[in-house]
Amino acid sequence: MTYIPHTDADRQAMLAAIGVDSIEALFDAVPGEHRFPALELPGPLSEMEVLAELYGLQDANTHAQNFAIFLGAGAYNHFIPSAANHILLRGEFYTAYTPYQPEVSQGTLQAIYEYQSMLCALTGMEAANASHYDGATSLAEAVIVAVNETRGKRRKIILSAGINPQYRDVVRTYMQGQDITVVGDDKVRDVNELAALMDDETAMLAVGYPNFFGQIEDLTGLAEKVHAGGALLTVVADPIMLALFKSPGELGADMVVGEGQPLGIPLSFGGPYLGYFACTKKLVRKISGRIVGETKDNRGQRAFVMTLRPREQDIRREKATSNICTNQGLMALAAGVYLSLMGKSGLKTVAELCYHKAHYAASEIGKLRNFSVDTDKPFFKEFMVKCPLPVDEINAVLLEEYGIVGGYDLGQDYPDRENTMLIAVTEMNTRAEIDALVAVLKEIVDGA
Amino acid sequence: MALEPLIYELSSPGRCGVHLPGLDVPASELPAALLRTELDLPEVSEVDVIRHYLRLSQLNYGIDKGFYPLGSCTMKYNPKVNEDAARLPGFAALHPLLDIEDAQGALMLMYHTQEWLAELSGMKGVSLQPAAGAQGEFAGILMIRKYHLSRGDTKRTRILVPNSAHGTNPATVSMAGYEAVELPSDENGDVDLDALLAACDDTVAGMMITVPSTLGLFEARLPDVIKAVHDCGGLMYMDGANMNAMMGVLKPGELGFDVMHYNLHKTFSTPHGGGGPGSGPVAVNEKLLPFLPGPIVGILEDAGSLDDVPLFGWVMPEQSIGRLKAFHGNFGIIVRAFTYMRMNGGSGLHDVSRYAVLNANYVRTALRDHYVVPHDRTCGHEVVLEGHWKDVPGIHALDISKRLMDYNFHPPTNYFPLIVPEALMIEPTETESKETLDAFIEAMKNIAREAHENPELLLEAPHITPVGRVDDVLAAKQLVLCCVPIPDWAGSPEFKTSTD
Incomplete structure (x- = not known):
C-alpha cells in the first residue's frame, strides 16, 4: 500500500469504532451487481522500477536540452533561472489549494497579487486575474467578456488570421453552443482591413502582437477605430516582447491576453502553461477567474484576499459567465518569480538578445541563394523564410544529420504559405547554433 | 504594518537577479518608434527573491505541513517522485510541436494514461485535453450537445442538475448554451426521483450528477436515475470529482453513464499548486467516441513483433467538438498522474x-x-x-x-x-x-x-495565524488589485494603488 499508512491494527481498531467487520461492508449502498468490478490493470511497482520506466520513456523523446531548437509557434525555449524551480518546489506553495482561507494562505495570495502587479506593468493594463488555462482559453474568455459587455446585444467577433491557429480553434470550440459569430480569419488581413469588417454587431476585435508570423503589426490608431465602432480591442501578446516594445495598454487595448509560458515555464510538451489575462479597470467586474485584492486583517495588518468573488461559479452558478474553478496558480507563481529575478533590466536584456539573434539569423539566411526572408514588417524573435523545398524535408535533414530542430511549417495552417518555415530564435540559441543552421540550409539547397 | 514587504518594496535601482550572457552576434537596429520607454518591474537580487518567496511560503498551509481535509478537493499527499518525474528533461524540455517520431516516449505515456482511465471508468475512450475538471465538464456537455445535433435532434435545450451539485455544473451548462434545470433533493439527500421523472421529457439533453454525491453518499437509486434520463433520450454525465471513492468499487460506464471527467489533481495525487494547474480528462462510452475533444493519442502502426513498440500519434475524432486548449493538455500533470498509477497498480x-x-x-x-x-x-x-x-x-x-x-x-x-x-x-x-x-x-x-x-x-479565531480575520468587504470596496502606478494613458482617476 504505497501511500497508505494504516497498519493492520489501525484498520481493525477503526473498523471496530465504526461498527463494521470489513472495509467492504462500507460499500453496501453500491448496486451489488456492479460492486467491486475487476480492474484489468498491472500490479504495483516500486519507486525504482517506475523511475526506470520513466527514464526509458524520456529517452525516446527529442528534447531541447540535447538539440539546438528553432521551433516556436506558440511554445518557446527560453532560459529558466534555477532559483525559479527551487521556489516552485516549496511544499507550502505547491501542496496548498486555492486560498479560500486567507488566514493560512497569505503566501499564495501575496504572490498572486504581485504577479497581477507585474503583469499590469508589463501589459500597461490596470488589472489582471490569477490566470486562465493557457493563451488560447484566455482569448476565449476575452470573447465572453466582450459579448457580455454589450449585454449580449453584439455577437460578432473579429479575429485576425495572424492569431495562433490553435487559439482560433479553441475560441470556436468555446462558442459552439452560443449564438456568436467569429469572422475575419478566413484570410490574412492587415489591421486596417480587419477594422473595415467592423459593424454594429461587432463586440470585439483581436490581433496578435506579434502575430503568428512573428511580425509586429502597426497598431497605432487601431484602438480608436475599434472603440469608435463600439467594440473592444483585445491584443494577444508575447510577454517577453513587451519588455522592449510598446505595451498594449499604451496602444489602447481593453484586454491583453496570451501565453505566459515564456516567463519561466518549461516547454513540457505543451502544458501546464499560463493563460495570462489583463484588462482595464472598467472591465474588471466582468472578467472571470480569481482576482486578489489588498485589504486589512482585524489586527490592522496589510493582508490579501480573493475579491469580487460573487462573479464566480461556486456562488453565481448558472449565471456565472465562466465555469473556471481550478486555474494555473503554480504557473502564475512561476511567472512572478521569473519576473522578479529578471526584473526591469534582465527582462529587457532577454528581449534584446532574442531580437538581435533573430535578426542576425534572418540576415544570414537571407543571404542564401533560393531562400527569402520576409522582412515586410518589423519582427521580434520569429520570422518567415520561404524555402526552395518542403519544410518537412528540410527539417528531417536538419534533425537526423545535424541535431537541429528546425522551424514550424506554416503551410499546415496557411495553404498560401507552403514551403514557408517559421523560425524562432531566443536567447538560448548561440551564434554557433545559428551559424550551423545557416550552413546546413545552404548545404541542403546546394546539394539539391 | 506588513508581514512581508511586496517584492516592489524590496526593489533598488540597478539590481538584477540573473546573469545573462553577452550578445554574441552583431546588434541590429531597433525600430525606435515602436519601443516602450518605461518598464516598472522590481529590481532585486537572487537572494532577495529567494528569501522573499521563501518567507511568503511560510505564511501558507499546505499538505506537506499537515492535515488538509478540504472536502471535494481530495487533498491527499503528493508523492515527491511525481515532481522528479515531470522534471525529467525528456519531458520538461520537450517541445509540443515536434514530429510524432521525436516524441514517442511522451505519446506512449499519454496513450497508457488514456487506457488506465478508460479501464477504471469502464468507458471506451478518453481525451486528456481538458486542463481542469471544469473544462472536462464543458467538454462533456459539448459532446452531449453534438451527439443530439448529429442525430437531427434539435429540440433538447435543458440539462438537469441536482441542487447539491458543484457550482461548476450549472455554470458549465450555461456556457454550453443550455438551460440548467435544478432538481431538488429528497430527505435522504438523494435526487428526488419524483421531481426527476416530472422533469424528464424530450427537451432534456442530459443530466449531470456527482457520484458519490456531494454529500459523500452513494445514492441507492442511482440506476433508476440513469434509466429515467435515458428513457427520455437524455445522456448521463458523471462529475468525477469524487472518483477517490470509486476505483475498483464501481465503473461509471458499467452503471450506464455516457460521459465523465476525472480530476487528476484530486484522485491521482498531482499537486493543487495553490489553485492549479489541474487536469480534467474526459472518458466516454461508445456513443460519444466520435465527439471527443482532440487530438487524442492513438496507435498509427501496430508493433511488428512482440519485442517491438507500436507507432503512437495524434488522432482527431471524426466529429470532434474540437480543441479545448492549445497543444495537448496539461502534460506535466499527466506525467505525475501516470507515475502515481504505475506505483499503485490496479x-x-x-x-x-x-x-x-x-x-x-x-x-x-x-x-x-x-x-x-x-x-x-x-x-x-x-x-x-x-x-x-x-x-x-x-x-x-x-x-x-x-x-x-x-x-x-x-x-x-x-x-x-x-x-x-x-x-x-x-x-x-x-x-x-x-x-x-x-x-x-x-x-x-x-x-x-x-x-x-x-x-x-x-x-475571535484564528489566534496563531500570521494574519487574523481578513476584511473581504474592504477588499471589494477599495479594489486595490495592483501595486504599480498606472501610466498616464490609462487615465482612470478612481484607480487607487496600495501606496496611496
Whole structure:
C-alpha cells in the first residue's frame, strides 16, 4: 500500500469504532451487481522500477536540452533561472489549494497579487486575474467578456488570421453552443482591413502582437477605430516582447491576453502553461477567474484576499459567465518569480538578445541563394523564410544529420504559405547554433 | 504594518537577479518608434527573491505541513517522485510541436494514461485535453450537445442538475448554451426521483450528477436515475470529482453513464499548486467516441513483433467538438498522474478508494455525537457535518473553521453543498494515518465544547495565524488589485494603488 499508512491494527481498531467487520461492508449502498468490478490493470511497482520506466520513456523523446531548437509557434525555449524551480518546489506553495482561507494562505495570495502587479506593468493594463488555462482559453474568455459587455446585444467577433491557429480553434470550440459569430480569419488581413469588417454587431476585435508570423503589426490608431465602432480591442501578446516594445495598454487595448509560458515555464510538451489575462479597470467586474485584492486583517495588518468573488461559479452558478474553478496558480507563481529575478533590466536584456539573434539569423539566411526572408514588417524573435523545398524535408535533414530542430511549417495552417518555415530564435540559441543552421540550409539547397 | 514587504518594496535601482550572457552576434537596429520607454518591474537580487518567496511560503498551509481535509478537493499527499518525474528533461524540455517520431516516449505515456482511465471508468475512450475538471465538464456537455445535433435532434435545450451539485455544473451548462434545470433533493439527500421523472421529457439533453454525491453518499437509486434520463433520450454525465471513492468499487460506464471527467489533481495525487494547474480528462462510452475533444493519442502502426513498440500519434475524432486548449493538455500533470498509477497498480488504486472511505467513516462515527450529521449513514470518501448548534446560535461553520487553524489544521470546505445549512465538508483522504485523524477528531470535539463554554474563542479565531480575520468587504470596496502606478494613458482617476 504505497501511500497508505494504516497498519493492520489501525484498520481493525477503526473498523471496530465504526461498527463494521470489513472495509467492504462500507460499500453496501453500491448496486451489488456492479460492486467491486475487476480492474484489468498491472500490479504495483516500486519507486525504482517506475523511475526506470520513466527514464526509458524520456529517452525516446527529442528534447531541447540535447538539440539546438528553432521551433516556436506558440511554445518557446527560453532560459529558466534555477532559483525559479527551487521556489516552485516549496511544499507550502505547491501542496496548498486555492486560498479560500486567507488566514493560512497569505503566501499564495501575496504572490498572486504581485504577479497581477507585474503583469499590469508589463501589459500597461490596470488589472489582471490569477490566470486562465493557457493563451488560447484566455482569448476565449476575452470573447465572453466582450459579448457580455454589450449585454449580449453584439455577437460578432473579429479575429485576425495572424492569431495562433490553435487559439482560433479553441475560441470556436468555446462558442459552439452560443449564438456568436467569429469572422475575419478566413484570410490574412492587415489591421486596417480587419477594422473595415467592423459593424454594429461587432463586440470585439483581436490581433496578435506579434502575430503568428512573428511580425509586429502597426497598431497605432487601431484602438480608436475599434472603440469608435463600439467594440473592444483585445491584443494577444508575447510577454517577453513587451519588455522592449510598446505595451498594449499604451496602444489602447481593453484586454491583453496570451501565453505566459515564456516567463519561466518549461516547454513540457505543451502544458501546464499560463493563460495570462489583463484588462482595464472598467472591465474588471466582468472578467472571470480569481482576482486578489489588498485589504486589512482585524489586527490592522496589510493582508490579501480573493475579491469580487460573487462573479464566480461556486456562488453565481448558472449565471456565472465562466465555469473556471481550478486555474494555473503554480504557473502564475512561476511567472512572478521569473519576473522578479529578471526584473526591469534582465527582462529587457532577454528581449534584446532574442531580437538581435533573430535578426542576425534572418540576415544570414537571407543571404542564401533560393531562400527569402520576409522582412515586410518589423519582427521580434520569429520570422518567415520561404524555402526552395518542403519544410518537412528540410527539417528531417536538419534533425537526423545535424541535431537541429528546425522551424514550424506554416503551410499546415496557411495553404498560401507552403514551403514557408517559421523560425524562432531566443536567447538560448548561440551564434554557433545559428551559424550551423545557416550552413546546413545552404548545404541542403546546394546539394539539391 | 506588513508581514512581508511586496517584492516592489524590496526593489533598488540597478539590481538584477540573473546573469545573462553577452550578445554574441552583431546588434541590429531597433525600430525606435515602436519601443516602450518605461518598464516598472522590481529590481532585486537572487537572494532577495529567494528569501522573499521563501518567507511568503511560510505564511501558507499546505499538505506537506499537515492535515488538509478540504472536502471535494481530495487533498491527499503528493508523492515527491511525481515532481522528479515531470522534471525529467525528456519531458520538461520537450517541445509540443515536434514530429510524432521525436516524441514517442511522451505519446506512449499519454496513450497508457488514456487506457488506465478508460479501464477504471469502464468507458471506451478518453481525451486528456481538458486542463481542469471544469473544462472536462464543458467538454462533456459539448459532446452531449453534438451527439443530439448529429442525430437531427434539435429540440433538447435543458440539462438537469441536482441542487447539491458543484457550482461548476450549472455554470458549465450555461456556457454550453443550455438551460440548467435544478432538481431538488429528497430527505435522504438523494435526487428526488419524483421531481426527476416530472422533469424528464424530450427537451432534456442530459443530466449531470456527482457520484458519490456531494454529500459523500452513494445514492441507492442511482440506476433508476440513469434509466429515467435515458428513457427520455437524455445522456448521463458523471462529475468525477469524487472518483477517490470509486476505483475498483464501481465503473461509471458499467452503471450506464455516457460521459465523465476525472480530476487528476484530486484522485491521482498531482499537486493543487495553490489553485492549479489541474487536469480534467474526459472518458466516454461508445456513443460519444466520435465527439471527443482532440487530438487524442492513438496507435498509427501496430508493433511488428512482440519485442517491438507500436507507432503512437495524434488522432482527431471524426466529429470532434474540437480543441479545448492549445497543444495537448496539461502534460506535466499527466506525467505525475501516470507515475502515481504505475506505483499503485490496479490493486493499489482499489486500496486507495477502500481506505479513503474507511477514513471518512471513522471521522463520521467519532464526531456524530458532537456535531449534527444531516445524513448519518455510511458515507463515501467524505462526510458533511452541520457547523452550528441550536443552543449557541451565534456560532457559524466559518467560526469552527477559523478555530481549527489554531489547532494547526486546515479547515474543511465551508458552505458547500448548499443544501446543508452551515456545511462543513470533511474529506480526510487515504494518506492520513489513524493518529492524524484522532488528533483532528480531538480538536473538533474540543471546538464543540469551546463553542458552548467559551464561544469568544471561536468568534475571535484564528489566534496563531500570521494574519487574523481578513476584511473581504474592504477588499471589494477599495479594489486595490495592483501595486504599480498606472501610466498616464490609462487615465482612470478612481484607480487607487496600495501606496496611496
